[in-house]
Amino acid sequence: MTLVQMQPRSANADLVQRTVDDAMEAAGPQVCDDMTVEVALAVMAGAHAGHLLVCDEDGLCTGLLTRAQLTTVRDSAAYTDRVRLRAVLGDRGPFALPTTTMAEADHAMRYRRLDALPVVDEQGSALGVLALAR
Numbered sequence: 001m002t003l004v005q006m007q008p009r010s011a012n013a014d015l016v017q018r019t020v021d022d023a024m025e026a027a028g029p030q031v032c033d034d035m036t037v038e039v040a041l042a043v044m045a046g047a048h049a050g051h052l053l054v055c056d057e058d059g060l061c062t063g064l065l066t067r068a069q070l071t072t073v074r075d076s077a078a079y080t081d082r083v084r085l086r087a088v089l090g091d092r093g094p095f096a097l098p099t100t101t102m103a104e105a106d107h108a109m110r111y112r113r114l115d116a117l118p119v120v121d122e123q124g125s126a127l128g129v130l131a132l133a134r
Contacts, residue, residue, distance in 0.1 A: 020105050021098035024119045024128035033086035053126045054085050060124035063089040095120045
């Protein structure tokens with residue numbers, strides 16, 4: 001008889017097998033990209049949220065904005081009360097699919113220095129948010 005030594009699974013192995021679907025949170029507040037920065041900050045305050053998912057006129061997720069990002073825009077010298085969220089977002093993304101592994105998502109978030117990542121379906125509709133553990 002041969003003895004096999006069992007070793008506990010490492011946290012790294014768990015990241016490789018788990019998917020974003022296992023760890024994502026509810027989407028939270030979603031707003032349209034034609035909303036102004038000031039109104040978006042008011043929505044965040046009312047919802048006690050640290051971020052907003054931003055969607056286009058077709059309801060597809062275009063990105064995620066944090067309170068810190070919006071506050072920085074509002075406090076800048078170039079700010080006017082007409083600045084729309086689509087101007088703040090710039091390029092679309094990044095996003096994760098529910099089938100993305102946690103290892104891939106963790107790497108992408110750390111590489112881009114993101115605290116949260118929108119999770120979308122294949123059509124681009126928001127399903128939730130993946131947030132780094134604090």
